[in-house]
Amino acid sequence: MNSLGDSGAPDEARPDHEVIVVGAGFGGIGTGIALQRKGIHDFVIVDKWDRVGGTWHANTYPGVAVDIPSFIYSFSYEQRGDWSRIFPPGSELRDYAESMVDKYGLRDKLRMNTTVVDAAFDDRNSLWRLRTDGGRELTARHIVLAIGGLERPRMPDIEGLDDFGGTLVHTAMWDHDVCLTGKRVAVIGTGATALQLIPAIVEETAHLTVFQRTPIWVFPKNDAEIGWLGRQVLGRKRIRSALRVAGNLGTEVAMSAMVVGPPWLTESARRLAQGPIRRWMRSQIDDPVLREKLTPRYGLGCKRPSMSNDYLKTFNRQDVSLVTESIERITERGVVTADGTEHEIDILVCATGFKLWDKGAIPPFPVRGRNGLDLERFWDEHRYQSYQGVSVPGFPNAFTITGPYGFVLGSYIWMIEATAAHLSRVIAEAKRRGVTEAEIRQQAHDAYFEKCLRRQEKNFLFTPVCAGSNTYYIDDKGDSPFRPSTHGEMYWQNRHFDLDVYRYSAGASRPLQVDALSEEVS
Ligand SMILES: Cc1cc2nc3c(=O)[nH]c(=O)nc-3n(C[C@H](O)[C@H](O)[C@H](O)COP(=O)(O)OP(=O)(O)OC[C@H]3O[C@@H](n4cnc5c(N)ncnc54)[C@H](O)[C@@H]3O)c2cc1C
DSSP: OOOBOTTSSBGGGSOSEEEEEEOOSHHHHHHHHHHHHTTOOOEEEEOSSSSSOTHHHHOOOTTOBOSSOTTTSSOTTSOOSOOSBSSOBHHHHHHHHHHHHHHTTOGGGEEOSOOEEEEEEETTTTEEEEEETTSOEEEEEEEEEOOOSSOSBOOOOOTTGGGOOSEEEEGGGOOTTOOOTTOEEEEEOOSHHHHHHHHHHTTTOSEEEEEOSSOOOEEOOOOOBOOHHHHHHHTSHHHHHHHHHHHHHHHHHHHIIIIISOHHHHHHHHHHHHHHHHHHHHHTOOOHHHHHHTSOSSOTTSSOOEEOSSHHHHTTSTTEEEEOSOEEEEOSSEEEETTSOEEEOSEEEEOOOBOSSSTTTSSSSOEEOGGGOBHHHHHHHHOSOOBTTTBOTTOTTEEESSOTTTOOSSOHHHHHHHHHHHHHHHHHHHHHHTOSEEEEOHHHHHHHHHHHHHHHTTOGGGSGGGTTOOOTTSOTTSOOOSOOSOHHHHHHHHHHSOGGGEEEEOTTTSOOOHHHHHHHHO
16 A cells, blocks of 8 residues: 555555656757746756757757847747857857856756666556666656757668777767877768768878768858957847847748649759759769769759868868778778778768668657557557657557657758647646646547648659659658748747646546536546
8 A cells, every 4th residue: 555645645646747748858858948938947957968958968069050130040039149250160059058057057957877768657646757877766746758850879770880990980979089190091981960060070080081872952151250250240149049040031932932833843842952052062062973963963952961161172182082982890900891892991981871760760769658558669650659749549648849740841940839839738738727748639629630731742852853862851651741831831839829728627537626527528
């Protein structure tokens, strides 16, 4: 028999906290602030690392920087005028995260160096039980998984990788003790990370070999230091806000044309944008053979493009080689390509991204909802799905910041603000009604999923234009679980959905309270 606490509820029925947020990146920080704004103060933020910032704490490779201007890649309620550049380095984003923690009084909510290894819903007591790597159990009425999606490094699956006798590094686990000076360095991968890294290290290396599978679309980058004058300008709230509005409007027009517009508009917009970018890209490369190799054959937008004024020019150097032969294996001395050449190197850098759609990556630890329903298995058997990227039927009181069909391509912080507002509305509503469970209704979830799938039918990602792009925009089930909408629509729908799309109840074991009963009947 359980002991009874002060409230009269058995101890095992009383959670440690009202909310546990897993992850102290921008998602977790934004959630903490959104909860506070709804009057919810009994929460903790748990993270496996010793510092906040998530992505910006983990990624410290040379050249790491945001690729959305700082006055857009920042919270609407925490705009700054003192960024050092238009596209500031990652360390500045991490400092921004730290300063938000202090400003919004989140420091004492943090439980760092704590990895969550398992989460299970306790049906009987309507609460979540989280197990940590230290073997501790933490309980909460609600959980928020703000665990990001781009933080579990993926090593390439190449034979012999473990046999390499030199130094092996991944960009997301950069080892600052490794000295590149005078070394023969190889980089595997030519995505957005490699594009920042390659120009940042080329002056140091004796020879740089870049292994490319798929070329990347590259835009010129209108970056600049923000000097004294710039700070005076950006320091003015009105000017900053006007710049944000202009930037966001530009993104909305692009999104409308590329993602939610009719196919003829999508196709024309893509072609219109592609021409000048391709011409600019080609103008950066001297050698005609290299020019061909670095020009994408798939359409713009099929895969994440990026920006750099130096990346393509780097290949004009004598001490840089581009290898497009596929990699066959890694040996003790280097990389062997399909043509039989062994490229001897001292340091191998894997700019090979993150585990995204891999088994065990989404979610990164077992999450079991009502009656032991396993989230990974559910998604595996029924395709990725969630209501507005936030909640899944069968998983009461559990919310995600970056769930399927939640993310609109563009500034991540927009999505974080929108989804944090969504889940804090639901938690506050459950509190107002005095109930212990809030769960998305199957019908509302299904209607949302069907709408996303309907819109996806027109998605150009599935057309021959994107053949050969190797895009992570398409998951392992052949869907593209990004939100097919504009940012405006995402912003509005998360803040204005009918709260009754969630079912509020007093859980399995307790009698319904009067106000909960009236809601449950609806
Ligand atoms: C190199 C790089 C550049 C990027 N550039 C841009 C950009 O220019 N614009 C843009 O919009 N987005 C960009 N992104 C995406 C970026 O990830 C998001 O903008 C944003 O920072 C994600 O925040 P988050 O809090 O959701 O996730 P994260 O920052 O990934 O934070 C997740 C946190 O959860 C913690 N966590 C995970 N699992 C557990 C566990 N089991 N137990 C405890 N803690 C756990 C992690 O330790 C981490 O701190 C970039 C990403 C990368 C990797």
